[in-house]
Amino acid sequence: MDRMDRGDSCRIYYKPFYKREDFSDERYNPVFSPTVYSGQTVSMQLDMELLNGWECPGAAPYIRTAGDGEIHKQGYIQLEKDTWKEITFRIPDTNGDLIDEVGIVLEGWSPAKAKTLAVVYLDDFSVTGDSCYSIDFGKQRKEFGQITPFAMDHGAWELEEGRLCLMCYEDAFAYAGNYYAKDYSVTTTICPITGENHLLLLRAQGAKRGYALGFSGQGKVAVYKNDFGFLRLAEADFGWETGKAYEMEACARGAELSLSVNGKELLKVRDDTFAYGMFGCGSLSMGRTEFGSFRIRTGHYMGWGG
Incomplete structure (x- = not known):
């Protein structure tokens, strides 16, 4: 001084x-x-x-x-x-x-x-x-061809009225967060516009490894493992509709992966292939999706409403 x-x-x-x-x-x-x-x-x-x-x-x-x-x-x-x-x-x-x-x-x-x-x-x-934070897309910006704080792989991504909007003709995903994060939950709103796949990512270790959970196929939700190719681990019926917004939560805790929509748990599976990785969102096929603000809770903050 x-x-x-x-x-x-x-x-x-x-x-x-x-x-x-x-x-x-x-x-x-x-x-x-x-x-x-x-x-x-x-x-x-x-x-x-x-x-x-x-x-x-x-x-x-x-x-x-x-x-x-x-x-x-x-x-x-x-x-x-x-x-x-x-x-x-x-x-x-x-x-x-x-x-x-x-x-x-x-x-x-x-x-x-x-x-x-x-x-x-x-x-x-x-x-x-541990951390507990949100990502408000009304406060993010497009820089270096990406949307902060995500890294995009394929697809056309834009910010529109406080939402993250994806349009793609093949698989496309966005990644964010701590690469070494282990147990955490990701919550956001998802509005399917067109297409059959509207997904969240857990424990993604790049574009070739991790898990994807969400809407996959008309009237279906699914959990996938991506190990240099996507393998469906579980599937359940859920009558989702295009043009309608849903609150979706994907959670990883130990070897357990779960998917909830509008507060109701729809799928829970066990797989210990990947113990850590980033979170994200995207699609496996042609379509358009709108994602709302994200809420991330890690460790002891999981399940906490604050």
Whole structure:
């Protein structure tokens, strides 16, 4: 902190997500998925060496939401000379926005007559634990030919009135989330427009491995395993209709996979081929689908209504 007056501030942060504006060119069209989510716990240690100033500076942990650039501070504490302080907080709900900064705001608390000159030490910074967050497509954008925070494989994907819209003439899927996530649930609304396949993905390890669950065939729901080719693991009757929106939840817990529609469990199977992977959505054949906002719950947040 270099000669800061009272009210002057600076930020030290980890960058868990990048946007188009963070780059100066488009030479390789990167695709990003956040590495920090609501519900997780941030922890760090701070120490300070005060070289000048009448008051020790203040520090506030914070996150920044990517869509609006707003900084969400978690409350200030005053640092102490030559004393390590532990700061811990749970990342708050961002209401469907992504997080592109998580760190600490340092603010000078000494008046101009004795400007703050200090060395601040940061150690043991970590972001850990289960997450509970949503993806609001009204707050997402199309960048590098993709829809944040997804990576698309085939199909034409667009944002329309707060929905993620897919149109395809063959199989097409979108992927997001932690590649190493194990137990989690994915909830969204699905509105089939045309076609016979309207699916959610669980534990996807790229385009050739994972699970797909959802509407598959007229009046049917199904669970598929994709192991370099799709194999139907289970099927049940359900009279879904085009042009009608349904709340769909796909859940992976241990070796158990389940599919629920409008709050009713329709399918449950056991398969231990894939223990982790990303979530996503898409189709196995020609058609159009509209997806609403996603809600993701991992670990102990599964089944939690908050």
